[in-house]
Amino acid sequence: MKKYSPPKAKPSRERIYELIRSPVVTEKATLISEYNQVTFWVPLDADKFEIKAAVEDLFKVKVAAVNTLRRKGKVKRFRGRVGTQKETKKAIITLAEGQSIDIMAGL
DSSP states (O other), rough: OOOOOOSSSOHHHHHHHHHOOOOOSSSSHHGGGGGGEEEEETTTTOOOHHHHHHOOOOOOOOOEEEEEEEOOEEEEETTTEEEEOEEEEEEEEEEEETTTOOOOOOO
16 A cells, blocks of 8 residues: 655645634534544545644644545435535544634634
8 A cells, every 4th residue: 555745845824724724613522622622524635644734734733633534425315306415524623632623703
């Protein structure tokens, strides 16, 4: 398996604001905040290195790890009509000791 190497260039300012779409505010996301983790919706083409750079630049924190997961769009029926849910990707950011992000405050 091929190892990824971090990109040399930092993402542009426009790309940084595009990468962090919104925080995920669910019961599970609130529970993992006890372990110094924050969850954000991100674009499907975002990689871990870009996400880490964006979070560090926007919130001025030190990121320890970035985990991403992708949810495939599913076909669902509603009142006999077929529709599809959209594909989504979220990133779980683990912050370094002593760091925190208040997601309710905004940027």
